[in-house]
Amino acid sequence: MSENFIKNLLAPYFFQWVVAIYESMKRFTATRILALGAVVALVGCGGSGGFDGSSFGGLLYYQSNEIFTTNLNGGNVNSVGINYFLGSMSSSKLIAASKFDGDNEIYTVNADGSDEQQLTNNTANDVRPSISANGSKIAFVSDRDGNNEIYVMNSNGTNVVRLTNDAGNDYFPSISADGSKVLFKSDRDGNDEVYSVNSNGTGLTRLTNNAAVDTTPAWSPDGTTILFCSNRDGNYEIYRANANGSSQTRITNTVINEFHASYNMTGFYIFYYDDTRLRRMDADGSNITDVGPVGASKMTTFVYP
Numbered sequence: 001m002s003e004n005f006i007k008n009l010l011a012p013y014f015f016q017w018v019v020a021i022y023e024s025m026k027r028f029t030a031t032r033i034l035a036l037g038a039v040v041a042l043v044g045c046g047g048s049g050g051f052d053g054s055s056f057g058g059l060l061y062y063q064s065n066e067i068f069t070t071n072l073n074g075g076n077v078n079s080v081g082i083n084y085f086l087g088s089m090s091s092s093k094l095i096a097a098s099k100f101d102g103d104n105e106i107y108t109v110n111a112d113g114s115d116e117q118q119l120t121n122n123t124a125n126d127v128r129p130s131i132s133a134n135g136s137k138i139a140f141v142s143d144r145d146g147n148n149e150i151y152v153m154n155s156n157g158t159n160v161v162r163l164t165n166d167a168g169n170d171y172f173p174s175i176s177a178d179g180s181k182v183l184f185k186s187d188r189d190g191n192d193e194v195y196s197v198n199s200n201g202t203g204l205t206r207l208t209n210n211a212a213v214d215t216t217p218a219w220s221p222d223g224t225t226i227l228f229c230s231n232r233d234g235n236y237e238i239y240r241a242n243a244n245g246s247s248q249t250r251i252t253n254t255v256i257n258e259f260h261a262s263y264n265m266t267g268f269y270i271f272y273y274d275d276t277r278l279r280r281m282d283a284d285g286s287n288i289t290d291v292g293p294v295g296a297s298k299m300t301t302f303v304y305p
Contacts, residue, residue: 059271060089061278061292067097069111072264072271072280074291081113088130094155096129096138106140108155119157130175130182131155133221133265137179137199139163141171150184152199163201174218175199183207183217183226194228196243207245214239218262227261227270238272238285251285 059070067080067087080087080095084107087097094108096119104125109116120126124144131138132155139152145162150170153160164170168188175182180199185192189206192213197204208214212232219226224243229236233250236257241248252258254274261272263283271280271291278292 058089059278059291060087060095062086067095070292072269072291073289074278074280078111079113080109080111084109086128090131090135090155091133094131094135096131096140096155098127098129106138106157117157119153119155120160126151128171128173130173132175132179133177134179137175139173139175139182139184139199141173150182150197152179152182161199161201163197163199164204170195172216176219176223177221178223181219181223183219185215185217185228194226194245205245207241208248216260218260219243220263220267221265222267227263229259229261229272231257238270251283252281253285 059072059074061068061070062085065085066082067084068077069080069089070077080097084095084097084099087095089095089111093111095111097107097109098104099107103123104127105118106120106126106129107116107118119138120142122144124142126140126142126144128141129138130140135155137152138155139150141148142151143149147167148169148171149165150163150173151160152163152175163182164184164186166186166188168186170184170186170188173182173184181196182199183194183196186195187193191211192215193206194208194214194217195204195206207226208228208230210232212230214228214230214232217226217228226241226243228239228241230239231237235255236259237250237254238252238258238261239248239250251270256275258272258274261270263270268283269280270283271278273279273292277290279288280291281288
């Protein structure tokens with residue numbers, strides 16, 4: 001990724017970054033405030049003499065068999081390359097992406113499309129990769145054992161661990177920033193609900209429980225809350241809950257469908273896809289803004305740190 005790209009990514013949003021830090025300070029613990037302060041120092045100092053875009057964030061989306069990166073306002077669009085789809089991005093600027101080569105496999109690739117590395121290689125479909133913000137772990141879906149299950153592996157493709165083992169359809173994994181936990185949706189109990197599991201396969205927990213569809217979960221940056229979409233009130237809307245599933249709150253209220261919500265790294269913004277395009281809103285559901293093109297796939301709305 002070029003220095004000019006990083007500069008263009010950061011420059012329009014420095015004021016918003018300061019506001020985000022202020023808002024975060026009002027609601028975060030002292031430990032998190034110190035962590036955010038360290039991030040601000042990195043942005044201000046530019047690391048080793050330059051900008052570090054990994055400390056700010058951007059948007060990753062899929063359209064017409066191609067993955068794109070953009071800044072948080074939807075500007076400065078860059079193509080990663082064609083034949084990639086359903087990806088996520090880490091702070092090290094590596095994209096974990098599915099790519100069809102006869103079947104679907106998981107790859108990592110730099111944001112400029114260079115240094116492609118194939119991580120899985122089998123006759124099954126390996127899809128929906130979610131890479132942790134620290135770049136250490138990748139969660140993904142595979143039908144290699146007969147049906148869709150959730151797996152996790154190191155970011156170099158080693159140490160593949162199967163996390164789920166049931167007859168249901170386990171899908172849409174979201175791995176936490178530190179790689180320790182994975183959210184996913186499953187219909188194992190009759191309808192789509194949200195579950196969490198530790199990245200070693202222990203601690204399976206059902207987080208939602210109702211007759212509607214609850215799906216496409218995502219972690220907050222600090223791991224204390226989750227986002228998911230549900231049609232429990234008629235159409236698909238975005239909801240927020242504590243990490244243990246408590247305090248489920250609807251944060252959008254429209255007549256159209258909203259899907260695939262993700263926080264930016266400060267937790268100040270939420271990005272999602274509705275029936276028409278990619279959008280951004282404040283974490284409380286206010287100030288909805290268009291940030292992506294019409295036709296961008298609702299299957300991929302990922303915010304990377």
